[in-house]
Amino acid sequence: MPTPISGFSKLTKEEKINWLATQYSTESKSTIAILKNYWNSDTNLQQLHDEFIENTISNFYLPLGIAPNFLINNNLLAIPMAIEESSVVAAASRSAKFWLERGGFKATILGTEKVGQVHFIFKGDSKKLTTFFGKIKPVLLSSTKHLTQSMEKRGGGILDIVLRDKTDVLPDYFQLHCTFETKDAMGANFINSCLEQLAKTIKDEAKKYSSFTQIEKEIEMVMSILSNYVPNCVVRAEVSCPIDDLNVKADITPIAFANKIVRAVQIANVEPHRAVTHNKGIMNGVDAVVLATGNDFRAIEAGVHAYAAKDGYYRSLTSASIKENIFNFSIELPLALGTVGGLTSIHPLAKLSLEILQKPSAEELMQIIAVAGLAQNFAALSALVTTGIQEGHMKMHLGNILNQLEATVAEKHILTKRFSKETVSHTAVAEALKDLKNN
Numbered sequence: 001m002p003t004p005i006s007g008f009s010k011l012t013k014e015e016k017i018n019w020l021a022t023q024y025s026t027e028s029k030s031t032i033a034i035l036k037n038y039w040n041s042d043t044n045l046q047q048l049h050d051e052f053i054e055n056t057i058s059n060f061y062l063p064l065g066i067a068p069n070f071l072i073n074n075n076l077l078a079i080p081m082a083i084e085e086s087s088v089v090a091a092a093s094r095s096a097k098f099w100l101e102r103g104g105f106k107a108t109i110l111g112t113e114k115v116g117q118v119h120f121i122f123k124g125d126s127k128k129l130t131t132f133f134g135k136i137k138p139v140l141l142s143s144t145k146h147l148t149q150s151m152e153k154r155g156g157g158i159l160d161i162v163l164r165d166k167t168d169v170l171p172d173y174f175q176l177h178c179t180f181e182t183k184d185a186m187g188a189n190f191i192n193s194c195l196e197q198l199a200k201t202i203k204d205e206a207k208k209y210s211s212f213t214q215i216e217k218e219i220e221m222v223m224s225i226l227s228n229y230v231p232n233c234v235v236r237a238e239v240s241c242p243i244d245d246l247n248v249k250a251d252i253t254p255i256a257f258a259n260k261i262v263r264a265v266q267i268a269n270v271e272p273h274r275a276v277t278h279n280k281g282i283m284n285g286v287d288a289v290v291l292a293t294g295n296d297f298r299a300i301e302a303g304v305h306a307y308a309a310k311d312g313y314y315r316s317l318t319s320a321s322i323k324e325n326i327f328n329f330s331i332e333l334p335l336a337l338g339t340v341g342g343l344t345s346i347h348p349l350a351k352l353s354l355e356i357l358q359k360p361s362a363e364e365l366m367q368i369i370a371v372a373g374l375a376q377n378f379a380a381l382s383a384l385v386t387t388g389i390q391e392g393h394m395k396m397h398l399g400n401i402l403n404q405l406e407a408t409v410a411e412k413h414i415l416t417k418r419f420s421k422e423t424v425s426h427t428a429v430a431e432a433l434k435d436l437k438n439n
Ligand code: MEV
Pocket: 085, 277, 278, 279, 280, 281, 282, 284, 380, 381, 384, 389
């Protein structure tokens, strides 16, 4: 039975590992060996990673893959993707090649507005609060000047502050709903610092406001935090081609294929169970690039799914239509991203990924990532409405099973050939490998 520990964070890395191995492992030697095996031999690089978070004991690798041939607004890009799931990079690459030969992807920014809120409780006359807010709005803005100056030089800053009366949903609840432009930064630190200053200013000003009663002067601050729901920080990406160019497979006509894709999207629009999986496939592409470029995939996930449910019903992020013999396929999603600050410049692979992407601005990265999501969805739907996804998945699955069973290169070669005609299962592959080794 493990015992609780105090002062764990003060232990050295070595001591933390030893403690962990003795408390939570039956094979403490091998636990220590595995953890150390993933340390980088470059001690500076290791230290950099150790300092990203707290209580670091090792590194957790994810593969970094490349999906080439993405033609986006006439720029040819190779997209770095960090992801553990097999078939995702292959699917992205297939889609990229397919649309490269059909004019490529077009992407447009629909908005870049970020959001943050100061949540507070005001027990009093809401009309008086509105008057007070009107009077102190310039004071609120000027109180953040020391924080906004350099962002303003880059063309960003606070766009607006609005007082919102939320007492219909929670008694005495009000908020300052603030909108921001943060240019190439994701802006979380900037936004949160501004919000905390606004909270302090409004509280201080209320205390001095002579028209407030004593209770009205005591605004109860609850919290100040950015919102990951950014329905006005949205990008659109699209592809289109004449129906006849949708010659994806020999056994399905282009028009039948186009109709099936349209149907698949219609289903995802009306059936949440399908929509969640449909959008999950999109996020395979989105998250992989978000992660590779050092952005916050949890923020993106939260915001995207909220957006998918913005009209009160969880729907597809993509749309598909056929008009005048042209097939159109598009995606619209909110992406609050940065190409400066945070991990983007300090994680060597994130920095390199951005270099591979030709050092995009945040808006360009939004476009690239929306395209990655659209490409992924096109690949998934193309497989689902034709052969099904297992055919492609099984090839990769077989590779993973063979690695797990420690097959040699020669054995992998023989068994890959053999299983191209047989159903892949762990048992079947293990037996085939055993037979091969015995003969
Ligand atoms: C698997 O990771 C993603 C898919 O399920 C997406 C979809 O069903 O559209 C293939």
